[in-house]
Amino acid sequence: MQPQPQRQGPLMTSSPQTQAFGLSRAPLPQPSVSSDLFILQELEKQLLDDDDDDNEPVAAMSGTGSAVTNSEWEETIQQLSSIAAAPSPGPPAAATPTNNNNNNVGMTRSPSNSSSSTASSSASCSPPTPGAASRQLLSEAAVAIADGNHDAAASHLAALKRAANQHGDAEQRLIAMMVAALSSRIVPAASAPAQHLAELCGFEQRAGSQLLQDISPCFRVALHAASVAIVDAVGDHRAIHLVDFDVSLPQHAALIQYLADQPVQGRSLKVTAVTDPSSPFTQSLTASLPAIGERLKKLAERAGVEYRFKVVSCRAAELDASRLCCEPGEAVAVNLAFALSHVPDESVSPANPRDELLRRVRALGPQVVTLVEQELNTNTAPLAARFTDACAHYGAILESLDATLGRETAEKARAEAALSRKAANAVGRDGPDRLERCEVFGKWRARFGMAGFRPVSLGSSIAEQMVAPRVGPVPPGFTVKAENGVLRLCWMGRVVTVASAWR
Structure with missing residues (x-):
């Protein structure tokens, strides 16, 4: 398979805020051919050593109500192809400023992870x-x-x-x-x-x-986008119940402030932090939660938001509304930011707790489920x-x-x-x-579709809110792409994290 040519879409909109920030709206992909599904399955099995059942991608696509479109699968094929086709890691970010007629700010670009870059003839002659x-x-x-x-x-x-x-x-x-x-x-040491x-x-x-999530714009802004998606989804509900599987202090602090800014009186936020006793990450998470809960409670008091914080310990197969103490009248939201990549899937566990967790979350009937993950395949490749x-x-x-x-x-x-x-x-x-098993967004999309979720679009309206100073410093070279209903957070053209929402 030949590498796909790099897409050169406009990097920014023309508004002053988005010029300074680097917001881009990518063009819609063209419809795929009918063999794309078969190609994707073969790519996943041969290139990524994927252990998924052969019928699962088709199941995610079947029916008129599918959350996965042909054009989106084509995009996934391009991503998987570029990973497998590249003979070696690309060179460091090349100094190639780009300017065009769309009021774009000049910036350097490094090879994208969704397409292979094409070297110029002059570059091929250089050492x-x-x-x-x-x-x-x-x-x-x-x-x-x-x-x-x-x-x-x-x-x-x-x-x-x-x-x-x-x-x-x-x-x-x-x-x-x-x-x-x-x-x-x-040469692994015995104790290594x-x-x-x-x-x-x-x-x-x-x-x-x-700290990484708070410092890096690719992580920090993605978490802010998830918080905005939660606020948009709960609408005018006064009682909000947020179920979170890996509580991030910066993200929750931003969420409290976003809620306080809404014209809804008497708002309350109940946070349930879920810890899995079988996870090796649980001990450090559990130890950090009391201090995080206290800090967030103080922030909520200053913001005028009634706040409750509790911890529930249960495995994926045990998750249900009664275990989480969901109450009538609550608007339930579930946050899965950098959490699912820590949950084993079918490639390492016959029980497949990753997909089981998604099915259990779907059964809660949440107003929204937010997903933020790195755009990286460290799972089955x-x-x-x-x-x-x-x-x-x-x-x-x-x-x-x-x-x-x-x-x-x-x-x-x-x-x-x-x-x-x-x-x-x-x-x-x-x-x-290998405990942290990230996947490219196309795989997450397939998993959510098979669990019965439908996508909630994170369009340009949310992307346009991701501007400094509210989301912190955003240096030149960082861009946000509102594309196919998700937000892609990029550094020098390479997608680093993806934020999406589901229902």
Whole structure:
């Protein structure tokens, strides 16, 4: 399959606010051909090593009431094709300012994850940059490991260590991150797996991940968009019950403020934080919840919103309205921000708690379910393809952190340490030990469709609210695309996170 050409849609609207922010509205995709569904199934099985039942994508599409359209499946095919077709991670962000006649602000672009970039003839004659050469060598090391050639991989990684620098620029830090992740696959210490999992699920990792969500515009703005979607969905209801599976202090603080700004008197917000006793992430989450609840209660008091916070411990199969103490007259909303990727699916658990959780949430009859996840396939993709996607993804996040905060801050160092542990798990672990299993949005869309959900459009009206200063600093290079009813949060053209809503 040939790589898809890069789409060059307008990056911004013409309003002053969205010019400063980088809001874009992508053109609607063209209808797909009738063989797209079969192609998607074959791609998922062959390229992503997907264990889904062959009939499941068709089930998500069947019937006139399906939440998944042919054009959306075509978009997913392009995403899956670009991941598998890329022979190696792309070079670092290229300095190619773009200007057009639509009042766009000039900005640099790096290769998108939804299409393969086309190199110019002049670029092909130029010698490779140090960053491009390092990424090529990283890719060769990953392929060597996948082929079982550990001697060649060790040789490549030894050479790469000279270009790595944990305190250097974004490219050097990425190399250091990926060298460490690949090295763990070659000579794993006896205690390494247990130590890695303890660190990935520990208190410091949770604190660093919360900082990452607060610092990086790709994470922070996506969470704000989910909060706005919740406020829009509950409308004029006075009693709101929010069920959350991974409470984020920045997101809930924004939600409280959005509710306070609405012209509804006597508003109350009840938050139920759900923890799964079988999840390795639960201990650190449970330990952090009392302090988070107290801080949010104080924020709500100042904002004039009646607030209640409680914790419920139950597995996915035990989730129901009575367990959550849902009451008549409440507008129930469910927040699944960066939570589902921590829930095992059918590829690692016969019980498939990921899809079971979605079915249980659907049975609650919520006004809205918000989903925010990274646009990254670390679930069923084989090592080489998984590494290629992860290298570009984490590189974009590191660049966005530099543009937002600069290089040397304690907060950024802590957030990047958490990001490094995520990369080590995504690349360095297999089977049940790979705990964070992200999927591209097309896969999430299929799962929600099979669980009986229909999409709730997050259109340009919500995207236009995602402007500074309300959502925090948004550096040049960051854009929001309102596309097919979802919001795609991008750094230099690459989609990093996707926010969507369902009912």
